[in-house]
Amino acid sequence: MSNEAVQPYQRIVQDYSEKIRQGRLVAGAKLPGIRELSEKYGVAAGTVQRALTELRNTGLIYSHQGRGSFVSDASGKAVQDPTTLAIRALESQVAELSARLEKLEKRRDD
Structure with missing residues (x-):
């Protein structure tokens, strides 16, 4: 997938997923706040919140109000069963495809 096809929230998800999987962020490590991530990536707070929701849905992180x-701790309760993870992955793919379709339709209308 080319960089222009990646939605801004997906870039954040990819960056943090990679950091976690590579062990650069370990279980219990606190992620930067929404404002800090928003400034770092040059996106709106809602975009950061969407990325954090995606990371929570995959079980990589958890949040406390x-x-x-x-x-998350890989051995902890935040990791979900394979069926739930598969459903969440499909939901993410559908959202990505919907966004790409919307972008194509917008180009066509211009």
């Missing part, structure tokens, strides 16, 4: 988001 008022405290922030943290890397």
